[in-house]
Amino acid sequence: MISRLRKPLLALGIAIYLSCLFVSPALAGMVGTMTSQGSSSALRQDEISRIQTALETKMVAEKLKAYGLTPGEIEQKLQGLSDGQIHMLAQASDPILAGGDALGVVIAILVIVLLVVLILKLSDKTVVVK
Numbered sequence: 001m002i003s004r005l006r007k008p009l010l011a012l013g014i015a016i017y018l019s020c021l022f023v024s025p026a027l028a029g030m031v032g033t034m035t036s037q038g039s040s041s042a043l044r045q046d047e048i049s050r051i052q053t054a055l056e057t058k059m060v061a062e063k064l065k066a067y068g069l070t071p072g073e074i075e076q077k078l079q080g081l082s083d084g085q086i087h088m089l090a091q092a093s094d095p096i097l098a099g100g101d102a103l104g105v106v107i108a109i110l111v112i113v114l115l116v117v118l119i120l121k122l123s124d125k126t127v128v129v130k
Contacts, residue, residue: 044086047087048078048086048090050094051090054093
């Protein structure tokens, strides 16, 4: 009788062991980032270069010129900003850089039209516009 109960009791014992002893409370939370002293200046220079790239776009340059700022004044103000202000400005300039220009849209439309024409030619179909 003990040999018949041995395997089920072993399985039950392992199940209880795994469910009771291996359960621990899970802790989750945000972990702050820490930068080393050397990477702080590299991060600042990277963010300044992203801002300068955004400032070189035509739309932003025209807007700053309308406000009466010269490129020298912009550079001077940019160097006088704190690290927090630089970071905030770099984050705000990311959507400007992501937008691209109208040339990409025109090229995409032309590629789509060429693909449609190619598919129609390969399938021996014609489009008649009346």
